[in-house]
Amino acid sequence: MSRSSFLILRSRNARLLTAVSITLLAAMTGTAMILAKGAVNSSAARYRRTPAGAFAVLSQKARRAHRASINGPRGAVLATSLGSHQVYAWTGSSAEALASLHVNMPSAASDICLIEQEPGIGGGGTCGSAKAVAQHGIVGVSEVGDSLHRIVSVLVPNGVEYVTFTDRDGSSYNVKVTHNAVIVDDQDLAAPPTTAVSYKLPGGTTEAMPMPGAPSGL
Amino acid sequence: MGLRQASTIFRRLTPLVAMIAATAAVMIATPGALGAEASYHCPNYPESCAKANGPNQNYIDFNESTNYSGYGVCALLWEYLGGSSYKLIERHCTPNPETEYHTFVVRYCPHINGHGETEHYYNYNYNLAGRQVWICE
Numbered sequence: 001m002s003r004s005s006f007l008i009l010r011s012r013n014a015r016l017l018t019a020v021s022i023t024l025l026a027a028m029t030g031t032a033m034i035l036a037k038g039a040v041n042s043s044a045a046r047y048r049r050t051p052a053g054a055f056a057v058l059s060q061k062a063r064r065a066h067r068a069s070i071n072g073p074r075g076a077v078l079a080t081s082l083g084s085h086q087v088y089a090w091t092g093s094s095a096e097a098l099a100s101l102h103v104n105m106p107s108a109a110s111d112i113c114l115i116e117q118e119p120g121i122g123g124g125g126t127c128g129s130a131k132a133v134a135q136h137g138i139v140g141v142s143e144v145g146d147s148l149h150r151i152v153s154v155l156v157p158n159g160v161e162y163v164t165f166t167d168r169d170g171s172s173y174n175v176k177v178t179h180n181a182v183i184v185d186d187q188d189l190a191a192p193p194t195t196a197v198s199y200k201l202p203g204g205t206t207e208a209m210p211m212p213g214a215p216s217g218l
Numbered sequence: 219m220g221l222r223q224a225s226t227i228f229r230r231l232t233p234l235v236a237m238i239a240a241t242a243a244v245m246i247a248t249p250g251a252l253g254a255e256a257s258y259h260c261p262n263y264p265e266s267c268a269k270a271n272g273p274n275q276n277y278i279d280f281n282e283s284t285n286y287s288g289y290g291v292c293a294l295l296w297e298y299l300g301g302s303s304y305k306l307i308e309r310h311c312t313p314n315p316e317t318e319y320h321t322f323v324v325r326y327c328p329h330i331n332g333h334g335e336t337e338h339y340y341n342y343n344y345n346l347a348g349r350q351v352w353i354c355e
Contacts, residue, residue, distance in 0.1 A: 116310075124293060124310030128319035138319065141311045148309065197313075209313035212292060215306055 051134035052091040052112060054157040057180040076115055079155070079181035085123075085142075087153045087181045088115040091130065114138040114155040116183070133157075139197050139209050148215070152197060153183040159202030166190045166198070291316035295323045 052058045057079045076088035090113040112133040117123025126140040137156040143149065154163050162174040167188040175182045189196040192210040200206050292311035310321045 122308070122323070124308065124321065124323040126310070126312035126314065126319055126321050128312075128314055132314075132318040136314060139313050140321075141309075141313070143309045143311075145307070148306070209290075212290065212309075212311040212313070215292075215294065215309055 051110070051130035054134040055089060055091075055112070055155070055180045056158050057089045058091050058112070062179075076113075077179075079179040080183055082151070082183045082185060084118045085151050085153075085183060085185075086117055086119065087155075087183045088117070088125075089113070089155055089180060090115060090127075112138070112155070114140045114153060114181075116140055116142045116151060116153045118144075135201075136207055137199065137201070139207075141212055143215075149185075150187055150189070150211075151183065151185055152189065152211075153181065154197060154199070155181050156199055157201065160199050163197060163199045166194065166196050289313065289315060291319065291321050293321040293323045 056062065057077050062077050063075075075092060076090040078086060079089050080087050090111075092111065110130040111127040112130045113125055113127035115123060115125035117125075124140075124142055126138050128136075128138055133155070134157055137154060137160070140153045140155075142151045142153070144151070152165070156163065156177055158180065160177055160180075162176050163182045164172050164174050165184055165186060166172040167186070168190050169188070170190075175184055189211050192213050194210065195208040196211045198206055198208040290311060290313040292309055294306055295308040296306055308323060310323055312319050312321055
């Protein structure tokens with residue numbers, strides 16, 4: 001083989017090697033993109049299937065939008081408010097919540113919480129297993145101050161349009177759901193055992209709940 | 219040739235790796251990054267705590283489910299008035315089943331650390347009977 005033939009062959013091999021490399025790289029990139037897309041789609045599908053997916057207010061978009069707020073509990077999403085009272089929705093593992101709030105409590109459970117608070121003062125709320133909350137919603141009753149002024153807040157899954165409140169005199173009224181939540185300031189709600197709060201779930205089931213009785217131990 | 223290139227890449231990457239390691243070390247050492255500023259006044263939680271017995275010492279009472287006849291649960295915040303007197307200043311309840319739901323009280327203590335900063339005290343029920351001392355002085 002002459003020197004020129006060897007150079008031509010070497011040049012051709014180099015070009016061939018380059019072409020093969022580019023093809024391989026493109027194939028690998030394509031495969032990676034397809035896999036990544038599949039992973040994202042799979043993740044999205046998985047998210048929709050989780051109990052938290054039953055609450056639009058807990059969607060990743062809503063949570064991202066809320067990150068800038070500093071008034072609410074960490075990771076919570078402001079759903080609705082009434083005067084100085086704010087209602088937040090929160091989801092995550094109980095252990096995660098407690099760790100972020102300086103309380104050590106081992107738990108692997110996934111919760112959805114309804115938090116009612118007045119910024120800078122305090123508040124409280126209710127948490128339930130994500131599955132239970134997705135199936136039944138949450139009713140939270142906050143009573144604060146000398147007169148134990150009562151504020152009722154409700155977190156309901158997607159598809160619940162309004163919550164019905166019934167007063168002691170038997171009259172009732174509907175409040176439209178905003179971002180999966182409702183809050184009312186009503187001191188005349190029906191006393192137990194009469195149902196004071198009710199709402200119809202998308203599956204057709206009606207949740208009907210009484211208010212708490214007078215506190216004991218006073 | 220390959221060794222030279224590898225050596226060059228290694229030399230270029232070393233500062234980057236060092237920078238990442240240093241940043242991680244600073245983040246871990248920063249108070250608060252991992253909840254290092256935790257200040258909790260009930261070290262034996264979730265065991266029941268002693269009833270508050272001094273000024274500014276309030277306590278949270280859990281598992282007051284009798285008002286729902288075994289259905290639902292409340293978390294109560296009592297204020298200590300002196301002697302053996304206490305006053306209920308806040309109650310958070312849910313009529314949802316206590317086996318699947320729990321309640322908590324949140325209070326903000328604006329001066330807890332002497333700097334006017336806000337501290338959060340979230341206290342969870344977790345269906346545990348008992349009391350939890352809560353101090354905001």
